[in-house]
Structures are given as structure tokens and as C-alpha cells.
Amino acid sequence: MTADIHYRPRGAVTGLRVGAHPSRQVGGMGTFRDLVPFAAHPDARRIDVRATALDPFDTTMVRRLRQRASIDVYALVDLSASLRYQGNAAKAALVGELCAALARSATRIGDRFGLIGCDAILRLDCFLPATARRGVAADVEMLLEPSRWVGAGAEGLLEAAPYLAGARKMVFLVSDFLLPLDLLRRVFESLALHDIVPVIIRDSTEGADLPEWGLLDLADLESGARRLVFMRPALKRRWLAEDAARQTALRQLAGQYGRTPVVVTDRLDLDDFSRGLLEA
Structure with missing residues (x-):
């Protein structure tokens, strides 16, 4: 048998090892989570130019990514x-x-x-x-x-x-x-x-x-x-x-x-x- 069982854990995974499931960890790789001010997440690689330009207070906005982890x-x-x-x-x-x-x-x-x-x-x-x-x-x-x-x-x-x-x-x-x-x-x-x-x-x-x-x-x-x-x-x-x-x-x-x-x-x-x- 070579087919796989596809499963999905309930909620975000808490593990630190990189894997296939959405986790609670924020990092440089993964799926989009939210936008936050640069001061809250100082990662120049993730500056969102469009969101920064549209911010009424001229705040530099950064994209935070939800890392994927194993369970x-x-x-x-x-x-x-x-x-x-x-x-x-x-x-x-x-x-x-x-x-x-x-x-x-x-x-x-x-x-x-x-x-x-x-x-x-x-x-x-x-x-x-x-x-x-x-x-x-x-x-x-x-x-x-x-x-x-x-x-x-x-x-x-x-x-x-x-x-x-x-x-x-x-x-x-x-x-x-x-x-x-x-x-x-x-x-x-x-x-x-x-x-x-x-x-x-x-x-x-x-x-x-x-x-x-x-x-x-x-x-x-x-x-x-x-x-x-x-x-x-x-x-x-x-x-x-x-x-x-x-x-x-x-x-x-x-x-x-x-x-x-x-x-x-x-x-x-x-x-x-x-x-x-x-x-x-």
C-alpha cells in the first residue's frame, strides 16, 4: 500500500521542528499571518511596501509569517x-x-x-x-x-x-x-x-x-x-x-x-x- 492518510491536527501545532502543519511560531518562512509595525517585528526582509504606503501614520509595516511545524x-x-x-x-x-x-x-x-x-x-x-x-x-x-x-x-x-x-x-x-x-x-x-x-x-x-x-x-x-x-x-x-x-x-x-x-x-x-x- 503506497497511498497516504491525510490528517490535520486541531488548532495550531506547538512544536519547534519544521513540518507540514500551521504552528503558533512566527518566523521568516511560512504562510501569511498578519501585518504589524516594524517595531513589533523588526525584520527588514518582510517590509510590506504597499501596507506601509497606505498607513495613515506613516508606520513601516511588516508581514509576519506563520511557520509550519511537525507534530x-x-x-x-x-x-x-x-x-x-x-x-x-x-x-x-x-x-x-x-x-x-x-x-x-x-x-x-x-x-x-x-x-x-x-x-x-x-x-x-x-x-x-x-x-x-x-x-x-x-x-x-x-x-x-x-x-x-x-x-x-x-x-x-x-x-x-x-x-x-x-x-x-x-x-x-x-x-x-x-x-x-x-x-x-x-x-x-x-x-x-x-x-x-x-x-x-x-x-x-x-x-x-x-x-x-x-x-x-x-x-x-x-x-x-x-x-x-x-x-x-x-x-x-x-x-x-x-x-x-x-x-x-x-x-x-x-x-x-x-x-x-x-x-x-x-x-x-x-x-x-x-x-x-x-x-x-
Whole structure:
């Protein structure tokens, strides 16, 4: 895959490293910000002759430019076993594909990319500090092999904040979000200083593609428990209604901390994903 994910941090970037995003820094290169008196920004190279000539007080006016800067991009990944689910697609493989694409896209424009994987604990065997190295996507693919998804729970997501200390970062929180809303609220609160992008990994066989009738052998991938369910139209409608209500609650919760979720269902289309980021 060679296409890129196009993302845009919310607000101005605070970093000092030159990059692709509008920043709060004023300098000699970048996009036009405003006009100020020469005394406020004494840079003779940026004197605006027209604005100076038109100024009624004969003030020498200078163009200030907004520098472009880079940002650290992290994927904070839920490694709980529920993401081993395989229907129309393998969820774990989708996560790996997405994170590798993010790594390639970030490093191509001068951003650094890092990875933090968590189940019940923060998994140091699935941790990669932010780096601008171009080959990082291959490391991400290796770290997110499907065999990594073995744990129960995702409380380790709460341990990620200290690894994200410092300047504001863009954090893609990647999960199926089949987690208690209270836990998710605490995770969002712990990351509130950053630009959080929730990414929901879904499979259509969990919802709309459920059969109207039939016996379903259901397995809890985290506990190993199994049960047999007789599916019928009324039960399907109830399940879909409960899922819709949960998705609404999740969107409202995420929206309180910045962005509504971007949903990836069955396959990763990078153009669709990029559009979703712009709309989130």
C-alpha cells in the first residue's frame, strides 16, 4: 500500500521542528499571518511596501509569517483479545494495516510516529517511541502481528499518558470500543491535553449482516466462554437498537474531548478514512 492518510491536527501545532502543519511560531518562512509595525517585528526582509504606503501614520509595516511545524503522531492500540474477531475481515489485521499506513503517512511529511499497545497493562513489547525514521512502518507491522492480541481487558490504556508527556500530540485511539463507557471516559480524560482521534474497528457480521433466523455459536474471545443463541428477527432488532444506542453514547462521549469517532468497517479505504478525519 503506497497511498497516504491525510490528517490535520486541531488548532495550531506547538512544536519547534519544521513540518507540514500551521504552528503558533512566527518566523521568516511560512504562510501569511498578519501585518504589524516594524517595531513589533523588526525584520527588514518582510517590509510590506504597499501596507506601509497606505498607513495613515506613516508606520513601516511588516508581514509576519506563520511557520509550519511537525507534530508527534501516536497510535494507542487496544490489544484485548476481542479484536481477534474474524468475520468479513480480521480486525487485528485491519489495525495493523491502519497503523502501518499512519506510520508511512506521518514520516513522509516530517512528523514522528510512535506506537503504544495495551491490554490489561501497557505492553512494553508493543511500544515504539516516536521516530521520524522512514522504515518505521515495517516495525509497526511486526509489532502488531495478530498473535499480540491475547489479553483480557484494556485498563492498560490508562497507563499511556506518561508516555505521551510534553508537547501536544495527535493520538489515534484504535479499538473496537467494546469497553465499559466509564473506562473510556477515564481514558479520554487522561489524554485530554492531546488531539484524540478515536478509531472504531468494526465488522459488519456483528451488526447489519446478522441473520434473521438461525443458531449462533457465540464465543467471548477474552474469557473463552461460549453460548448458543437462537437468532430471530425480534432479537436481531433488539441487538441492533442496543448497538445504535451505544454508538450514540460513544460519539457523545468522544465529542466532549474533541473529535467524534472515525469508523473502519471490514476494510481500510485510505481515501474514506482521510475524509472521515476531516469530518470528525
